[in-house]
Each structure stands twice: as structure tokens, then as C-alpha cells.
Amino acid sequence: MRCQPAKSLWLGCFPVSLGWGRCQHRNFHVKQDLILEMIKQKFRQLHRVVAPIVFLPLFVTVITGVAYRLGRNWFGLSRDQAHILMAIHEAEYLGDEIKSFYVLLNGIGLIWMLVTGIVMSGLFRKNKPKQNTKSESS
Numbered sequence: 801m802r803c804q805p806a807k808s809l810w811l812g813c814f815p816v817s818l819g820w821g822r823c824q825h826r827n828f829h830v831k832q833d834l835i836l837e838m839i840k841q842k843f844r845q846l847h848r849v850v851a852p853i854v855f856l857p858l859f860v861t862v863i864t865g866v867a868y869r870l871g872r873n874w875f876g877l878s879r880d881q882a883h884i885l886m887a888i889h890e891a892e893y894l895g896d897e898i899k900s901f902y903v904l905l906n907g908i909g910l911i912w913m914l915v916t917g918i919v920m921s922g923l924f925r926k927n928k929p930k931q932n933t934k935s936e937s938s
């Protein structure tokens with residue numbers, strides 16, 4: 801019996817197996833698992849590189865957005881008083897041309913960090929590790 805290769809989806813430059821193939825050989829599944837582990841390692845490396853770059857813009861955006869809303873609602877700041885926070889939040893200091901790219905890259909960076917973080921966490925993996933449910937009483 802011949803093996804039918806699993807269908808795969810290309811995620812950027814990484815093939816991600818969808819597991820639709822049929823194969824009687826154990827090595828096929830071992831290779832498939834190895835490829836998935838290699839993808840996870842690559843995601844880990846890229847996540848580690850991108851995280852410090854994405855952190856500061858996201859942190860500034862979150863802090864100024866929260867400070868603006870709390871300042872207006874809780875502390876009674878006027879729109880003029882809180883404008884500096886909104887100017888920083890919206891990156892008005894970069895100018896109209898660069899501001900759009902900054903917002904786009906900020907969004908892409910956030911999505912990238914979420915996707916790679918979820919993939920690395922194994923949140924949606926099929927074979928979850930079994931947890932020891934026995935209570936060890938001596």
C-alpha cells in the first residue's frame with residue numbers, strides 16, 4: 801500500500817500539516833512531529849527576536865490609552881488637558897505619513913506575538929500531556 805502524503809498549508813515559509821494523509825509507516829508520523837517541533841523552535845526564535853522590538857510601542861500605546869480614559873473619567877481632566885496623552889497614544893508626533901505605518905506595524909506586531917505565543921503554548925494541540933491526578937499521600 802502506498803502512502804498518501806498529508807495535505808499541508810503554508811504559513812509564511814513554514815509548511816503546516818493538516819493531517820489529512822494516510823500512511824501505514826510509523827516514520828511518517830515521526831517525521832511529521834519532527835517538522836512541527838522544528839516549526840515551534842523557529843517560532844520561538846522569531847518570537848524572541850520580535851518581542852523586544854514590539855514591546856515598547858505596544859506598552860506606550862496601552863499605558864497612554866488607559867491613562868487618557870482614566871484621566872477623563874475618574875480624574876475629570878478636560879479634553880485639552882488629556883490631549884497630550886491622546887497625541888502620544890495615536891503617535892501624532894510621527895507626522896501623517898509615518899503614523900499610518902506605525903499603527904500598521906504595531907497591529908501586525910501584536911498579532912504576530914499572539915499567534916506565535918499561542919502556537920508555542922500548545923493550547924490547541926491534539927495530544928495534551930496527561931496530568932498526574934493521583935494524590936500522593938504517604
